[in-house]
Amino acid sequence: MDGHELLDLAEQCAQAKKPIRVHCCTSTGCQAARSLEVKKALEKRVQDCQLADRVEVVGVGCMGFCGQGPMVELDSTDPQVTTTHYEKVTPEQAPSIIDTIQGGQTDALQGNSQHPFFAKQLLIVRNHSGKVDPERIEESIALGAYQALHHALFELTPEAVVQEISKSGLRGRGGAGYPTGLKWATVAKMPPGQKYVICNGDEGDPGAFMDRSVLESDPHRILEGMAIAGYAVGADQGFIYVRAEYPLAIHRLQKAIQQAKQKGFLGSQIFGSGFDFKVDIRVGAGAFVCGEETALIASVEGKRGTPRPRPPYPAISGLWQAPTLINNVETFANIAPIIRKGADWFAGIGTETSKGTKIFSLTGKVCNTGLIEVPMGISLRTIVEEMGGGVSEGQVKAVQTGGPSGGCIPSSYLDTPVDYESLAALGSMMGSGGMVVMDDKTSMVEVARFYMEFCRSESCGRCVPCRTGTVQLHDLLTKLVEGRGTAFDLAQMESLCQVVRHTSLCGLGMSAPNPIVSTLRYFPEEYQALLQPDRWRIPATVP
Template sequence: MELADLAAIAEKERAARPPVEVRCCTAAGCASAQADKVLDGLKKAAADAGLDGKVRAVSVGCLRLCSRGPLVQVDPDGTLYANVTPEAAPSVIAGLAGGPVAAERLDPAGPFFAGQASVVLENSGRVEPERVESYIAADGYKALYKAVREMTPAEVVEAVTRSGLRGRGGAGYPTGVKWATVAKNPGDRKYVVCNADEGDPGAFMNRSVLESDPHKVLEGMAIAGYAVGANQGYVYVRGEYPLAIDRLTTAIKQAGKLGLLGTHVFGTPFDFRVDIRIGAGAFVCGEETALMASIMGGRGTPTPRPPYPAEKGLWGMPTLLNNVETFANVPRIIRDGPEWFAGIGTEKSKGTKVFCLTGKVANTGLVEVPLGTPLRTIVEGIGGGAQGGAIKAVQTGGPSGGCIPAELLDTPVDYESLGKIGSIMGSGGMIVMDGASDMVDVARYFMEFCMDESCGKCVPCRAGTVQLHRLLTRIVDGAAGPDDMARLESLCHMVKDTSLCGLGQTAPNPTLSTLRYFRKEYEAKLRTDRRVHLPVYTPTVNGTPARRTP
């Protein structure tokens, strides 16, 4: 495969494109609302109207406003329809000739769409995720060509370093530094792993990227493999994401057939193979050492670091492990240059970030913004504010993150600013809460999640999350006294400081941040009469009595 061959595929694809394309999102959110039937209806209506060659209905990925799906967009004029039912599909085709359309029409230039950026999601809703030709027509695999044919591995690492890209999996570790470490560490073999475990409640960014634009992630992984000297990649994706797995499987096969993956990529000595490993849906398996144990066929439990995966990862070999969104940023960095990428965002947080905006907000869906965008712009401007009331708090970072009160909505959303106010960027979950939300109950919910998901390997997390959940439940039930509050706080710090992995180390964060900003809500629930007879509390997990702590 040469650059000219890539250009020929792109040209053929563009030439075959009819004047009008009716794009129907068939990603998981819309698929759950019968998008497949809508697509069939659109295809049939176009054929019945004799529009073959003039109008084509195609399956695309996420069009971002997930709560209003199925979404259908007409290209090139951009007309966008929401809540399209299979019955309404023929009217969308009739609407091309000016007929009435039996679906809600959205303004694609409205605040939800106009306020957003398009880097990671640039192809989402535009390319057909199950056709490599469609991705190639959108300049796909040009960056891989440039990397393997025009750059040395060290130059690729240097470009990623200069771009300022930081890991999108949660901690924001500088991607270039990680790549350079894997590149320099000796090993007979090296591996590239894409972390698509995505276990945070309310987060579906990675799933959406894989369902909408799987080749972008594969291209990023292949560039990474070339840069660090790895010939084998794995995508670790949870079994609850069957559509993402299907589309990824198709993409790997198609890329392999064209020589974009496999042996002699673009006719060079560089070989790169990608396989999928399916996880069973344990949150802890997103933690890198647990994930690698799971890939190697072991039980998915964390091990102490060092050694880090970059030194001793899969089968003891240097392993580069990055998040889906981290890899999805790489093709544009190589194609358009690190300076272009570094021009987006803040001094220390470069590029864009994809968030899943959910909760009590008018517009729920996938949101991509430059890092440094004020939280208020995201939740009020793009999100349209709370439904029927004022925003009380915004939870970022999932079970490892914190609750940001409404007074701090002008905080820029970047790694440093969120850290300063006691939250984290995390992988991109963003849950909006209104006046009806009980912040102590929110803290209890996240603690219950961590308690259920704790792998049980170390005592502080295994026993500590149970005790913390128990204390939070006592407070919510009005059965706790001031001494319980003191116990809650000190236990939070103990669990944070002594747990083995990030799950336990961050499990107290939602509790600590609600204590910091919503302490009065805790205090209002405390009993004042110490003589009250309290019922014995038995914590339960999914309806069954929880483990007894030692």
């Protein structure tokens, strides 16, 4: 298939769409709220009203406003039918939405597309989510899928692809923010031979569901990004590592891989070129530590998922000792848009050091919960108060970013721009994209204990500082919460945080104390208030 044939195929797929499309979210969250029943009710009404010649009901991926699901959108090119969306739709309300096409009324809750939750987003990774049926490759082709891969294969050298990614300023979206182009260049410079590309879909942070949504909603975006990466670094085999708790994502990925092979977009001699690239899925057992790249590699190899010391880094010696490129889901999802629109376009979004957009799962006490994709540099206040609508009662007290590895940012810093350096300066981190809002009734000590309990239970146990340090930290926090803590316990906890941070084997252990450190930094009075009144003074010496 050449470029003209691909464009012709895209045009054919686009023309096959009917003038009125009824998008019904069928992602995991909305399915839990009976969206499949809603979809069946919509389809039945279309048939009963004999509208099938111009109306089609399409099961799509996540539309973002998860707290208002199930969501249904009328997407119309017919000037007599207005494009609109509905929220919290029930199976009983669904038929009346179809009735509006013929001038009828509906009692379904109509949403506002101009609400700040939608209006302040900038969609790059998620621009097709909620618009395409993720189980039909034709829907993605109609919107340009695999055109960037064709462009890379026939108009760019591998070196030029790496240079374009470097020039874009894209940084890894998995948490650390390492420059993507630099990682690609390292793998590409390794001697010719077997190399691998791995997509890290082991999303384990509490409250985080960004990667799951992208995998469920637009799997071909990930496959195309991985294939471009394989071409750039000289790899012919890719693996997608997904946790078993994401069965819908796994199902849709399997189907997408099969369809891409049938179209010649994956496999041998892609687009008739000399480039081969195959993708397989590896299902993880849900261990949080397997989000760390060396533990993930061990798991893919069939071993117990535990980290190993670095160097050597995976880019030099990774999967089966071969050079291995590892990026997370959101990072790969940015690749095709960058190749298609150019590095300068992407670099023009965001800040000087943090380019592009970032997806966050906005959860907690905030009024509007769901997925948002915003330009880097937007303020926390804009996200929490305007897009999220603030908290339903009381005041915003803190925002936790970065999951168990991140920190709690007090409301006095809500004007902080969301970028890698600014969050790190406050003792937190970007992380994979979890953002939990807390109100003034939240105990920050209990928040720290919650995250420490998570880190304690998820420790792989390989290194002593993490294995025993997280247990001791959790015990000390429990002692404080139960009112049995002393100033000596508090001092011991602070000292132990530094030990765990500086002596653990991997990044997960090193960052485990962050929630304690940040809450001690910004909310010391809450710790002091829990100490026994007659033992506040810290001893002169702490063993």
